[in-house]
Amino acid sequence: MSRPGPISPVVAAVEVVRPPAAGAEGRTSAATAVAVTADEPVLPGHYPGFPIFPGVCVIESVRLSALAAPPPGAGALALAGVETARFLSPVFPGDELAVELEWREGADGWRCTAEVATGRGAAARTRLRFTGARPQAAGAQAREPSTAAPSTAAPSTAGQPEIRRALPHRFPMLLVDRVLDVLPGERIAALKAVSCNEPWYRGVPDGAGDWAYPQVLLMESWCQAAGLLATWDDPNPDVLTGRVMLFGAVTGLTYHRQVLPGDVLEHRASITRTLGDTLIIAGESLVDGEPVLTVESAVLAFRPAEELRPAAAATA
Amino acid sequence: MTTTQETAAAAVLDKEDLRRTVAHALDVDVAELADDTGFIADLGVDSLLALEVVVVLEKKYGIRLEESQFPRITSLAGTYEVLSEKLRSA
Numbered sequence: 170m171s172r173p174g175p176i177s178p179v180v181a182a183v184e185v186v187r188p189p190a191a192g193a194e195g196r197t198s199a200a201t202a203v204a205v206t207a208d209e210p211v212l213p214g215h216y217p218g219f220p221i222f223p224g225v226c227v228i229e230s231v232r233l234s235a236l237a238a239p240p241p242g243a244g245a246l247a248l249a250g251v252e253t254a255r256f257l258s259p260v261f262p263g264d265e266l267a268v269e270l271e272w273r274e275g276a277d278g279w280r281c282t283a284e285v286a287t288g289r290g291a292a293a294r295t296r297l298r299f300t301g302a303r304p305q306a307a308g309a310q311a312r313e314p315s316t317a318a319p320s321t322a323a324p325s326t327a328g329q330p331e332i333r334r335a336l337p338h339r340f341p342m343l344l345v346d347r348v349l350d351v352l353p354g355e356r357i358a359a360l361k362a363v364s365c366n367e368p369w370y371r372g373v374p375d376g377a378g379d380w381a382y383p384q385v386l387l388m389e390s391w392c393q394a395a396g397l398l399a400t401w402d403d404p405n406p407d408v409l410t411g412r413v414m415l416f417g418a419v420t421g422l423t424y425h426r427q428v429l430p431g432d433v434l435e436h437r438a439s440i441t442r443t444l445g446d447t448l449i450i451a452g453e454s455l456v457d458g459e460p461v462l463t464v465e466s467a468v469l470a471f472r473p474a475e476e477l478r479p480a481a482a483a484t485a
Numbered sequence: 486m487t488t489t490q491e492t493a494a495a496a497v498l499d500k501e502d503l504r505r506t507v508a509h510a511l512d513v514d515v516a517e518l519a520d521d522t523g524f525i526a527d528l529g530v531d532s533l534l535a536l537e538v539v540v541v542l543e544k545k546y547g548i549r550l551e552e553s554q555f556p557r558i559t560s561l562a563g564t565y566e567v568l569s570e571k572l573r574s575a
Contacts, residue, residue, distance in 0.1 A: 257531065296512070417533040418533050418537065444552065444555075447533060466537060466540065468533045468536070
């Protein structure tokens with residue numbers, strides 16, 4: 170399978186159903202369709218035996234749709250942040266995403282509000298912010314060596330055996346390599362090393378100018394660290410039984426810089442508030458001590474596994 | 486999210502300010518949020534977003550809301566009442 174397109178965890182093509190058209194109050198609207206098939210490369214690991222199209226891939230489908238149906242005259246756009254995203258129902262292979270986009274220009278870039286639906290109804294609602302200038306690559310310029318001790322030298326609290334006892338994600342969607350430090354109920358620090366051998370780089374031509382790690386996978390990786398924190402004392406790596414952790418929403422997620430192969434992400438997450446079965450978590454991801462991603466609030470919810478089943482989703 | 490960054494000490498309970506804060510947290514226009522507009526019934530807010538509103542209010546007003554009070558935080562009028570009581574007793 171060659172991947173001539175952009176470096177992305179989503180291979181589905183975006184079909185522009187309704188090209189961008191000017192509407193009221195300076196808004197531009199458009200519509201796209203994205204067919205999610207069983208060939209999506211993330212599905213074997215999300216999750217083994219029970220494929221669900223990840224929430225971040227729904228966001229990625231919106232991003233690809235936005236770039237395929239940009240507002241006229243906007244020039245080249247790059248994702249700068251996820252101002253809000255809410256996941257309303259799961260997406261399964263075989264679903265076709267109907268994406269309704271609305272663009273608005275602001276002082277600090279373009280905002281794209283999107284409603285995503287499957288045949289069963291609303292799947293997600295999100296507002297992405299795009300800017301014309303591409304965020305700088307963290308690794309693109311010479312940096313002073315960090316004076317702090319490299320975090321990779323810190324003793325490991327938990328490696329793959331412990332991580333795999335807690336998270337249901339598997340290759341190629343298990344995006345946490347090591348836990349550095351965890352204080353259950355409070356905070357976690359975890360590492361993810363980015364490599365050009367990850368499947369998203371398959372088929373990228375040697376001369377490609379852009380090697381940035383897919384931004385939605387930075388979000389996913391941070392969220393998995395948050396998920397480890399949320400489940401540390403009561404892990405359940407099985408998405409078919411018991412109570413499963415769902416990524417419900419994110420607010421105020423900002424990308425600060427590109428991340429390139431060779432970068433080591435240090436995720437930091439802390440629990441803002443626990444409300445019954447729901448946790449609100451905030452944090453950031455650093456490369457060489459500099460933030461590449463900040464998250465004001467992510468909502469993780471524990472729900473009975475049956476709520477994820479297609480049959481249950483159909484009636485939800 | 487400038488509204489949430491104001492310090493708790495500076496936050497006094499002004500209803501219109503509260504309306505702006507809640508509208509921002511719910512991601513709706515201020516005009517959509519009448520006193521008796523139901524967050525869940527009228528605006529289609531899901532339970533997770535309702536919880537996020539609670540967290541935004543706690544941060545802004547420097548208080549801790551009890552889960553028993555959440556059912557009243559479903560309209561601006563109810564939210565105003567709960568916060569008034571909470572701030573008076575603080």
